[in-house]
Amino acid sequence: MTETSETPASKKAPSTMERLLDSDIFHAFLRSKVTIMAAAGTLILFLLAFLSPWIAPHDPFDLASLDVMNSYMPPAWIEGADPAFLLGTDDQGRDILSAIFYGMRISLIVGFCSVIFAALVGIGLGLIAGYMGGRIDALIMRVADVQLTFPAILIALLIDGAARGLFGSLDREVFSFWILIFSLSLSFWVQYARTVRGSTMVEKNKEYVQAARVIGIPSWIIMLRHILPNVTGPVMVIATINLALAIVTEATLSFLGVGMPITQPSLGTLISVGNDYLYSGEWWMAIFPGVALALLVLCVNLLGDWLRDALNPKLR
Amino acid sequence: MSVLEIQDLRVDFPSRKSTFTAVDGVNLTLEAGKILGVVGESGAGKSTVGNAVIGLLQEPGFIASGEVRLHGQTINTLSEADKRKLRGRKIGMIFQDPLTSLDPLQTIESQLVETIVTHLPLSSREAQKRAVELLDSVGIPDPEARIKQYPHQFSGGMRQRVVIALALCAEPELVIADEPTTALDVSIQAQILELMKKLCTERNVAMLVITHDMGVIAEITDHVAVMYHGKLVEYGETAQVLGAPTHEYTKSLISAVPRPDIRVERFPSVNYIEASEKPTRNIDISTHWLGQSRDYAKISGPLLKVNDLQMKFETKGSIFASRREYFHAVKKVSFDIQEGETFGLVGESGSGKSTIARLITGLYTASGGSIMFGDTELTSLKNPRQVLAMRRQMQMIFQDPFSSLNARMRVRDIVAEPIKFHKLASSGSEVRQIVSDLLDHVGLGTAAGEKFPHEFSGGQRQRISIARALATRPRFLICDEPTSALDVSIQAQILNLLKDLQQELGLTMLFISHDLAVIRQMCTRVGVMRHGELCEVSQCEALFDAPQHEYTKDLLSLMPSMDLLSRADL
Numbered sequence: 001m002t003e004t005s006e007t008p009a010s011k012k013a014p015s016t017m018e019r020l021l022d023s024d025i026f027h028a029f030l031r032s033k034v035t036i037m038a039a040a041g042t043l044i045l046f047l048l049a050f051l052s053p054w055i056a057p058h059d060p061f062d063l064a065s066l067d068v069m070n071s072y073m074p075p076a077w078i079e080g081a082d083p084a085f086l087l088g089t090d091d092q093g094r095d096i097l098s099a100i101f102y103g104m105r106i107s108l109i110v111g112f113c114s115v116i117f118a119a120l121v122g123i124g125l126g127l128i129a130g131y132m133g134g135r136i137d138a139l140i141m142r143v144a145d146v147q148l149t150f151p152a153i154l155i156a157l158l159i160d161g162a163a164r165g166l167f168g169s170l171d172r173e174v175f176s177f178w179i180l181i182f183s184l185s186l187s188f189w190v191q192y193a194r195t196v197r198g199s200t201m202v203e204k205n206k207e208y209v210q211a212a213r214v215i216g217i218p219s220w221i222i223m224l225r226h227i228l229p230n231v232t233g234p235v236m237v238i239a240t241i242n243l244a245l246a247i248v249t250e251a252t253l254s255f256l257g258v259g260m261p262i263t264q265p266s267l268g269t270l271i272s273v274g275n276d277y278l279y280s281g282e283w284w285m286a287i288f289p290g291v292a293l294a295l296l297v298l299c300v301n302l303l304g305d306w307l308r309d310a311l312n313p314k315l316r
Numbered sequence: 317m318s319v320l321e322i323q324d325l326r327v328d329f330p331s332r333k334s335t336f337t338a339v340d341g342v343n344l345t346l347e348a349g350k351i352l353g354v355v356g357e358s359g360a361g362k363s364t365v366g367n368a369v370i371g372l373l374q375e376p377g378f379i380a381s382g383e384v385r386l387h388g389q390t391i392n393t394l395s396e397a398d399k400r401k402l403r404g405r406k407i408g409m410i411f412q413d414p415l416t417s418l419d420p421l422q423t424i425e426s427q428l429v430e431t432i433v434t435h436l437p438l439s440s441r442e443a444q445k446r447a448v449e450l451l452d453s454v455g456i457p458d459p460e461a462r463i464k465q466y467p468h469q470f471s472g473g474m475r476q477r478v479v480i481a482l483a484l485c486a487e488p489e490l491v492i493a494d495e496p497t498t499a500l501d502v503s504i505q506a507q508i509l510e511l512m513k514k515l516c517t518e519r520n521v522a523m524l525v526i527t528h529d530m531g532v533i534a535e536i537t538d539h540v541a542v543m544y545h546g547k548l549v550e551y552g553e554t555a556q557v558l559g560a561p562t563h564e565y566t567k568s569l570i571s572a573v574p575r576p577d578i579r580v581e582r583f584p585s586v587n588y589i590e591a592s593e594k595p596t597r598n599i600d601i602s603t604h605w606l607g608q609s610r611d612y613a614k615i616s617g618p619l620l621k622v623n624d625l626q627m628k629f630e631t632k633g634s635i636f637a638s639r640r641e642y643f644h645a646v647k648k649v650s651f652d653i654q655e656g657e658t659f660g661l662v663g664e665s666g667s668g669k670s671t672i673a674r675l676i677t678g679l680y681t682a683s684g685g686s687i688m689f690g691d692t693e694l695t696s697l698k699n700p701r702q703v704l705a706m707r708r709q710m711q712m713i714f715q716d717p718f719s720s721l722n723a724r725m726r727v728r729d730i731v732a733e734p735i736k737f738h739k740l741a742s743s744g745s746e747v748r749q750i751v752s753d754l755l756d757h758v759g760l761g762t763a764a765g766e767k768f769p770h771e772f773s774g775g776q777r778q779r780i781s782i783a784r785a786l787a788t789r790p791r792f793l794i795c796d797e798p799t800s801a802l803d804v805s806i807q808a809q810i811l812n813l814l815k816d817l818q819q820e821l822g823l824t825m826l827f828i829s830h831d832l833a834v835i836r837q838m839c840t841r842v843g844v845m846r847h848g849e850l851c852e853v854s855q856c857e858a859l860f861d862a863p864q865h866e867y868t869k870d871l872l873s874l875m876p877s878m879d880l881l882s883r884a885d886l
Contacts (some may be wrong), residue, residue, distance in 0.1 A: 027332060207720035211781070214677045215734045215788065216707030229724035 028310045038302035045296050049108050052101035057084070060094040060102060061263075067093050072277075075284050088284040090273065096284060099270055100292045106266040107296070110177070111246040114184035115239050118246075121185065122192025123235060127223045129193065130200025141197065144190040152187035153249055159183035160258045180259055184246050191238055199231035233311050240304035244297045251293055267293045317388055319489050319522035320346040320369065325382035327364050327373065338364040338377065340546040346539075348489065351516055351523045353537035353554065355530065357569075357803035358774075361546040362526045366492045368392070369524070370407050371399040386490065405435040408483030410493040414475035414500075418467040424451070424478055425463040428485060435486035450481040455511055473504035480511065484519070491516075492524045497532060501664040502830070506874040509536050528803065530573045531876030534558055542566045558880045570882050572808035574833035576860070576875050578883075582815065583808035583837075605741070605750050606757075606789060606821065615690040618652035619792060619824050620676070625649045625685035627671050645671040647848040648685070655791075658818065658825040660839030660856065662832055662871075668848040669828045670715075673796045676826070677712050678703070689792070708738050711785035715797040717777035721769040727780055728765030731755065734787040754783040758813060775806035782813065786821075793818075794826045799834065811837060832875055836860055844868045 029035055048055065059065060070093035074081045081088065087096040129140040147155065163179040203209060204227065212222050247267075253259035254268025255275070262269055267289050274286030327339040339361040346352045354362045367373050369384050371392070384392040386406060391399065403409070411417040419427060428447035429440060438446065444463075451459035454477040467475055476496065483491050493512065497505040513536045516523045525537060533540050533554060540557050542550040542565065550563040561567045571584050625646055632641035646668045653659040661669045674680045676687055678694065687694040689706060697703050714720040721730055731751045734740075741747045752762040758779040760772075769777055778798060785793060795814065799807035811834065818825060827838050835842055836856060843853045844865065852865040863869045 024332075207714040207716055208722045210674075210679055211712065211714060211720055211784065212722075212733075213679055214707065214710075214712045215737060215784075216704045217733070217737055226722050226725075230722065 025310050029306070032306060034302060035306040038299045038306070041295065041299035042303055045104065045292075045299065046108065048101050049104040052098070052105050056095075056098035056101045057086070058095040058098040060099045069093065072282055074282075075288075087288045088282075090285050091277065091282075096270075096288050099265060100267070100289050103265050103267045103270045103289060104292060104296060106260060106264060107247050107250055107268070107293070110180055110184070110250045110260070110266065111243050113181045114188065114246045114250075115243050117181060117185035118188040118242065119192050119235060119239055122189035123196050123228070125189070126193035126196030127200055127227065127231075130197035131204055131219065131223050131227065133201075137197070140193065144193050147187075147190050152245075153252060155187040156183040156249060156253055157256075157258065159186055160253065164258070176259070176261055177264070180250060180253065183253075184249060187249070188242055188246065191242065192235060195234050195238060196231050199234060200227055203227045203230050237304060237308040237311060240307055241301060244300040244304065247293070247300070248297055267296075318345040319348050319387060320344070320524065321383075321385040321388075322365070322369065323383045323385070325365065325368060325384065326380045327361070327368050327377055328380040329377045331376075337380075338546055339368065342382075342541075342543075342548045344541055344548075344551070346490070346522045346524060348522050349517055349520045350538045351513065351525055351536055353533040353540040354524065354526045354543060355528065355533050355540060355569075356543035357528060357805060359545070360543040362528075362543050363494055365543075366494050366524060366526050369490075370403055370409055370492055371396075372403075404431060404488070405486045406488050406490065408485070408488040408491040410476075410479055410483050410491060410496045412495040412498050414472055414479050417479050418475060418482075420467050423464055423466055424470075428463070428482060431482060431485040447481075447485075450484060451478070453515070454478070454481045454484075455507075456481075472500055473507060476500060476504075476508050477511065480508075480515070484515065484521070487519070488521065490522045490524065492526070494526045495528070496525065498527070498529070502832075502871065503664070503874045505532075506876070509876070512536060529876075530558070530570065530804070530881065531878060534878055534880045535876040542569065555880055559882050561882055567882070569805055572805040573878065573881060574804075574808075574811075574831070574837050575878050575881070576833040576836060576872070577878065579836055579857070582812050604753065605746075606754070606786065615655070619655040619690060620653040620826070621686075621688040622652065622672070622676070623650050623686045623688070625672065625675060625687065626683045627668070627675055627680060628683045645848055646675070649845075649848075649850045650685075651843050651850060651853055653792075653824060653826060655824050656822055657840040658827050658838055660835040660842040661826065661828045661845055662830065662835045662842060663845035664830060664871075666847075667845040669830075669845050670796050671848075673712065673794045673826065673828055677710060677794060678707070704738070708788045709790055710792040710794065711788055711790040712794040712796060713778070713781050713785050713798045716801055717774045717781060718801075720781050721777055721784075723769055725768075726765065727755070727760075727767055727769065727772075728752075730769070730780065731765070731783050731787055734784060738788055740787075740789065750787070751783075754786060755780075758783045758786075758817075759809075773806075774802050775810060778802065778806075778810050779813065782810075782817070786817065790823070792824045792826070794828070796828045797830065798827075800830065807834070814838070832860075832871060833878075844871070 029039075053059075070082065070085065070089050071091050073085050073089040075088045076083050076086045085095045085097070087100070089095055090099065125140050129137040160179055160183045163182070167175055167179070209222060209226055212226055250259055250266060251268030251271065254266050255272040257272065260266040260269050262273065265273070270289035271286050271293070274282070274289060278286050322342055322344040325339055325342045326337065329336045329338055342365060344352065344365075354365055356362045364373070364377065368379055373379070379392050383390050386402070391402060394402070418424075425444065425447060428450065429443045432438060432443040432446055433440060436443070448459045448463055451463055456462055456474060456477055462470075467478070470478060496512065497508050500508060509532060512523065512525075515521065525532065527533060537554045539552065540554045541548055542557065542563070544565045550557055550561060550566045557566065558570060561570055626644070626648055627646040628642035628644045630640055631643045632639075634640045649668075649672065651659070661672065663669050671680065675682050676694070682695050685695070689710070692702070692706065694706060697706065728748070728751050731754055732747050735747050735750060741750055751765060755764050756762050760776060760779050760783070764772070764780075769780065772780065798814070799810050802810060814825075815838070817823065827835070829835050839856045841853065842856050842859050844851045844859070844867065846867050851867050852859070852863070854864065859868065860872065863872055
């Protein structure tokens with residue numbers, strides 16, 4: 001039993017915003033408390049991270065404001081603390097809270113950039129493989145299969161190591177950022193490629209693609225204009241979940257010392273630094289960046305999970 | 317006492333925004349040994365009536381008011397456990413698709429015996445014996461041997477016989493058949509209908525047949541109920557209702573059914589169902605862009621000439637050519653189409669008709685033979701510019717209106733794409749003007765351009781497809797089952813539209829359909845296809861009046877008779 005959808009042709013077409021507010025996805029969102037909290041959490045953390053130069057209580061990169069006398073301060077509620085440093089300070093006398101804000105910003109930028117690059121590469125190759133088929137498909141997908149046999153972190157380490165060997169003499173501070181993004185994107189593109197290839201193979205046999213071919217439209221326009229918008233649903237889901245994964249992988253690499261340098265600390269770098277002092281009593285230096293990382297990843301992941309369920313017609 | 321009584325039945329489907337009443341105030345009664353047909357178009361609520369009777373309403377639907385009585389006992393208020401006892405025991409069900417309504421992992425025997433043992437106090441040995449008898453009675457040859465087989469070893473028609481046997485297992489008093497023959501080819505449909513009618517009389521079972529097909533109604537039912545938008549609009553003896561309909565909707569529905577026995581120029585008064593917008597401006601096609609600068613070379617002889625066309629699909633690949641296996645979808649087919657005529661291709665599923673359409677448009681590459689379009693040989697065309705020029709001259713309308721439009725594009729962009737791509741208009745404003753004229757002309761109204769395809773019904777989408785196909789100003793239009801996914805009244809509207817456009821623009825058409833009655837209404841000449849071969853080509857009227865080939869004769873004799881249907885308005 002299907003409801004007849006006979007909208008009179010004279011009715012005014014709703015705008016994109018009205019469409020979104022009236023959509024099933026938006027209503028599913030309003031019904032899930034966990035998702036609303038996750039979305040709110042994500043939004044707050046993003047704001048804290050990207051507004052850090054204006055809202056952080058101290059500037060941890062301003063050497064003039066640092067004072068070694070302030071080093072190893074415990075969090076504000078513990079005896080002997082300076083209330084100016086809410087979550088305490090590190091070995092250089094930097095404010096942990098501010099360092100977390102700035103660190104989160106770097107983690108997020110690296111995460112977003114690597115997700116975008118990975119998605120571009122993966123979607124492009126997946127579209128070509130799925131639409132062309134045959135040998136091109138076999139070649140691309142075998143490369144992807146081989147890469148899948150290695151853990152993502154191992155590939156990132158390999159690329160990172162190789163790049164450092166090649167560009168070791170160059171300015172490390174600028175380059176480690178781009179090397180990190182490059183190695184993370186290269187380890188995550190496979191998922192996009194496989195998903196997009198699968199959806200493309202379904203879409204290319206639909207009659208709207210055949211209609212476009214009958215009109216005479218060349219393959220690359222069909223891929224970009226007709227197929228791509230119809231396969232973006234699953235890509236959005238992977239991208240959201242991958243953002244969390246990229247942040248964690250970046251943190252792991254930084255923790256291992258091959259990611260962001262100590263002069264531009266990400267959350268992973270902060271944890272790594274704090275780790276050295278974990279057993280000497282200065283626990284706050286590792287724990288608070290760790291909690292921030294966990295919260296950030298949790299919120300993004302919950303959002304991604306919900307998006308996956310909301311876009312999955314089988315679970316509706 | 318009647319077997320089934322439905323009184324004031326109302327079924328509601330609450331949703332986020334509103335409550336949708338699928339069935340409203342339906343009253344029906346059904347006697348033992350009789351067949352009651354419920355007919356209506358998609359969304360009329362006919363399947364919901366059947367599901368409400370058997371207690372299998374889809375979530376979130378529920379019976380809001382009214383009663384369903386089986387032998388006087390109210391059954392819609394029973395508990396779930398009691399309802400389950402009724403299902404199969406007292407009420408049997410025959411589903412639409414025999415390919416999915418049997419468990420593929422169990423033998424026919426275990427499925428039948430399971431059902432019998434559940435409902436009747438029989439030992440498994442007795443149940444086996446009964447199962448064999450049942451298969452025998454539904455006309456399955458050699459039932460002792462075939463009962464040990466799995467569903468995939470049966471053909472579609474044979475499976476539907478098994479499904480019928482399954483429904484009859486526990487000697488139910490009522491059988492509900494929901495579109496029992498819709499998934500079957502016409503030759504098998506005739507056998508199944510005959511079987512259903514025979515079983516109904518022999519076993520004194522009451523049968524509720526739900527269908528959209530007037531042919532099925534005319535063929536087997538004793539009484540018929542016509543539904544429209546959830547309401548019962550007409551109810552009575554089949555001969556009475558079909559022969560002299562009183563309600564306007566029934567009249568319009570009956571007049572929209574394509575008849576195999578007569579050819580009509582246009583389907584009359586079919587605007588009851590889906591109001592198509594009348595073109596607001598009357599466009600004079602000959603001076604409009606659509607009719608202008610059709611700078612096609614004049615050709616002598618046929619517009620399209622297909623010679624020994626072959627197509628084989630690889631079914632088993634191998635690096636050695638000798639080991640490869642092929643399925644021959646099209647075997648040495650030859651025909652030609654004259655300019656301005658409508659050439660029909662008719663045949664059952666898998667006969668290769670759609671493959672021919674895809675070969676002509678270049679979606680598939682032929683394995684052999686030639687396709688001449690005017691003086692150009694299409695199969696050897698390599699130069700991309702020539703290919704584009706050819707593509708512009710021939711367009712195609714597809715079967716499924718739900719997948720043939722890109723869901724992410726606005727309608728105006730869909731229609732504008734071919735115009736822009738082939739650079740047929742000089743400016744953006746001219747493109748917009750042409751698109752709105754086109755949408756207006758196919759009966760959608762100019763405002764439709766701003767919307768997305770999902771906001772339209774199947775018939776409206778097919779109009780968008782037609783507008784898109786016309787946007788390259790083609791001279792040759794291929795229609796691949798353009799109406800088989802549509803309701804009969806909407807089919808009539810679309811067929812009318814295609815006829816009008818053909819006359820206005822002087823189009824040549826290749827019209828592919830499995831439905832002989834539709835072919836008769838549309839075509840000048842017809843080719844009958846079977847297993848990839850062309851059996852017979854002849855003038856349309858001659859084919860129906862005096863078929864030459866045995867297969868054509870068979871096909872024609874198997875069509876449900878429409879003699880009962882009123883001929884008023886035709």
